Amino acid sequence: MLQKLRQDARLQGLLLISPTLLWMMVLLIIPLLLTVVTSFGQRDTDGNVIYRFTLENYTRLIGFTAEGFDPLYFTILWRSLALALQTTVVSILLAYPLAFYIARAVPKRRNTLLFLVLVPLWTNFVIRIYAWIMILRTQGVLNSILGWGAGLVGLPFTPLDMYPSQGAVLIGMVYEFLPFMILPIYTSLEKIDGSLFEAAADLGANALRTFLRVTLPLSMPGVVAGTILTFIPVVGTFVVSDILGGRQVILVGNLIQRQFLEARNPPFGSAVSILLMVMTLFFTLYYTRRFGFGEEITAG
Amino acid sequence: MNRRSPWLTLSALAVYFFLYAPIVVLVLFSFNSSRTNIVFEGVVNRGACGPFYWFCQLAGNNDVLEATRNTLIIALISTLVSTLIGTLAAIALQRYAFPFKRTSEAMLYVPIVIPEIVMGIGILVFFSAIFRWLNANLGLQGDARLAMGLTTVIVSHIAFSVPFVIMIVRARLHGFDKSLEEAAMDLGANELVTFRRVTLPLIAPGVLSGALLAFTLSLDDFIITFFTTGPGATTLPIYVYGLLRRVITPEVNALSTIWILAVLLLVFISRQMERRSA
Numbered sequence: 153m154l155q156k157l158r159q160d161a162r163l164q165g166l167l168l169i170s171p172t173l174l175w176m177m178v179l180l181i182i183p184l185l186l187t188v189v190t191s192f193g194q195r196d197t198d199g200n201v202i203y204r205f206t207l208e209n210y211t212r213l214i215g216f217t218a219e220g221f222d223p224l225y226f227t228i229l230w231r232s233l234a235l236a237l238q239t240t241v242v243s244i245l246l247a248y249p250l251a252f253y254i255a256r257a258v259p260k261r262r263n264t265l266l267f268l269v270l271v272p273l274w275t276n277f278v279i280r281i282y283a284w285i286m287i288l289r290t291q292g293v294l295n296s297i298l299g300w301g302a303g304l305v306g307l308p309f310t311p312l313d314m315y316p317s318q319g320a321v322l323i324g325m326v327y328e329f330l331p332f333m334i335l336p337i338y339t340s341l342e343k344i345d346g347s348l349f350e351a352a353a354d355l356g357a358n359a360l361r362t363f364l365r366v367t368l369p370l371s372m373p374g375v376v377a378g379t380i381l382t383f384i385p386v387v388g389t390f391v392v393s394d395i396l397g398g399r400q401v402i403l404v405g406n407l408i409q410r411q412f413l414e415a416r417n418p419p420f421g422s423a424v425s426i427l428l429m430v431m432t433l434f435f436t437l438y439y440t441r442r443f444g445f446g447e448e449i450t451a452g
Numbered sequence: 453m454n455r456r457s458p459w460l461t462l463s464a465l466a467v468y469f470f471l472y473a474p475i476v477v478l479v480l481f482s483f484n485s486s487r488t489n490i491v492f493e494g495v496v497n498r499g500a501c502g503p504f505y506w507f508c509q510l511a512g513n514n515d516v517l518e519a520t521r522n523t524l525i526i527a528l529i530s531t532l533v534s535t536l537i538g539t540l541a542a543i544a545l546q547r548y549a550f551p552f553k554r555t556s557e558a559m560l561y562v563p564i565v566i567p568e569i570v571m572g573i574g575i576l577v578f579f580s581a582i583f584r585w586l587n588a589n590l591g592l593q594g595d596a597r598l599a600m601g602l603t604t605v606i607v608s609h610i611a612f613s614v615p616f617v618i619m620i621v622r623a624r625l626h627g628f629d630k631s632l633e634e635a636a637m638d639l640g641a642n643e644l645v646t647f648r649r650v651t652l653p654l655i656a657p658g659v660l661s662g663a664l665l666a667f668t669l670s671l672d673d674f675i676i677t678f679f680t681t682g683p684g685a686t687t688l689p690i691y692v693y694g695l696l697r698r699v700i701t702p703e704v705n706a707l708s709t710i711w712i713l714a715v716l717l718l719v720f721i722s723r724q725m726e727r728r729s730a
Contacts, residue, residue: 158643161548161549162549162550162551163550164544165544165548165549165550166544166548166550166551167544168540168541168543168544168548169540169541169544169545169550169556171537171540171541172537172538172540172541172556172560172614173541173559175537175610175611175614176559176562176611176614179575179578179607179608180559180562180563180571180574180611181559183571183574183575183578184562184570184574186574186577186581187570187573187574187577190577190581200584201577201580201581246467246470247467249460249463249464249467250463250464250467250468252460253460253461253464254464256460268468268471269471271475271716272471272472272474272475274668274712274715274716274719275475275478275708275711275712275715276671276672276688276689276692276708276711277672277673277674277689278674278689278692278693279478279689279692279708279711280474281696282478282692282696282700282704282708283474283475283477283478283708284474285700286474286478286481286489287474287477289490291490291491292490293477296491327470327471327474330467330471331471380565384565384566384567385568387567388567388568388569388570389567389568389569389675390569390675391675395693395696395697405567405569408569408573409569409678412573412576412679418577418580421573422573422577425574426570428567428569429566429567429570432566432567433565436565
């Protein structure tokens with residue numbers, strides 16, 4: 153037996169990976185399949201799942217209820233997608249100049265500059281949102297500074313109502329995931345061969361033209377990877393909207409969470425969860441097919 | 453391209469400001485003398501601890517201590533297990549050909565391309581079904597009933613960190629000169645000795661960064677913990693989240709400040725270790 157193992161490389165490989173495979177099977181694949189099964193099930197009054205087939209959860213999700221058509225869940229879905237898209241766009245706009253700056257810095261300083269991007273990421277996810285409450289609330293830091301500034305120039309000032317709001321959620325989302333956009337963009341910018349810029353200059357391109365025709369296209373893999381790394385977590389999170397949006401900004405994540413912990417309706421929550429998964433898988437597939445699968449996603 | 457436009461520098465500085473302003477505010481307010489913690493009313497100076505009043509309050513808070521203990525237990529065990537099985541899997545994927553290799557690789561990407569909440573919900577649905585079935589069939593009553601807790605959180609954390617450990621260890625194995633192992637075997641070392649004396653020291657930095665990533669992922673995790681935790685298994689992020697929905701005192705800031713310092717220290721140590729082994 154041991155002798156056979158020593159000679160059979162295929163068996164050795166399988167043996168080495170089997171603990172991981174087993175773990176992922178039990179805690180990822182089976183749970184996902186069970187979620188699909190549950191989404192076609194029903195529940196009793198205690199919120200226990202009854203495994204009896206029904207399409208009711210999905211028809212409800214689409215908007216057909218006993219009272220007629222109600223696009224409530226479509227609105228939530230749409231809001232989540234729109235917010236994820238806004239977060240991604242704002243993140244690209246903020247991340248690109250910084251990534252460009254770091255990539256152009258002297259090699260010795262690059263590591264330090266990158267390190268500085270990572271530090272905020274190591275503070276806790278929940279704590280980062282909490283910091284924004286302190287800044288954005290009516291008597292918070294930002295309003296204090298604005299009020300002080302207005303006082304200096306003698307303007308009347310009424311504190312801005314920024315928290316809780318959808319804008320606060322957007323800021324929080326961008327803040328949470330910005331480093332995931334900066335890192336892959338930096339990785340792809342750093343890889344660009346410097347002689348390409350010289351060639352572009354020799355051929356008479358100005359700085360803007362060089363950027364548009366050389367730098368931007370070559371850094372696209374980084375932008376693609378960053379988009380995937382930002383869009384997917386944003387579209388599914390419920391914590392940022394829960395805390396910074398008060399109870400007004402309901403996203404898909406909040407909908408799912410409430411079905412499980414408040415409404416006690418696991419089958420419907422499972423259906424929403426499956427829809428969310430299918431949507432992000434389609435997004436990733438379409439997006440990577442269209443723009444190529446950036447290897448930066450693993451390097452970042 | 454060495455000319456840098458002042459606009460670029462300025463916008464880079466602005467983004468750094470955006471990244472750091474919240475952290476500065478957080479730390480500053482942990483020294484606030486106002487208990488309501490809305491306006492900064494000067495540095496607190498109370499009791500034996502003086503400006504560190506809120507930090508001392510924290511040390512006497514049993515909920516915080518328990519949450520800290522839970523967080524560390526979960527992070528340590530899940531890091532240990534995920535690093536061990538992840539390193540083995542990385543070696544398998546990088547070195548061996550075996551049945552279902554492509555399928556295994558695809559499966560490892562799943563936790564990265566689906567939202568965390570989907571995985572969290574899946575595990576919740578899975579454990580509720582299993583526990584309900586077991587409790588009914590084994591006739592477990594009262595406190596003996598199986599329920600979510602530390603164990604469910606730990607096994608879930610292992611599941612989401614393994615793919616990241618594998619990714620990092622594989623990257624290290626990729627640049628690995630196989631002839632070193634062959635040389636060791638030629639010189640009469642058996643597989644085990646070769647692995648211990650040649651392979652392991654060479655991939656150690658990769659294993660270490662993998663472990664560090666697993667540890668920080670576990671420390672930082674909110675969503676999956678939220679769906680797999682139970683009574684008595686509150687972690688720090690879950691505890692802070694609970695507080696945010698009720699009342700916010702400078703204690704939360706003090707907790708955040710300690711957290712940031714601890715993680716920075718951890719990162720600093722690991723960088724030093726990496727530098728030494730490089």
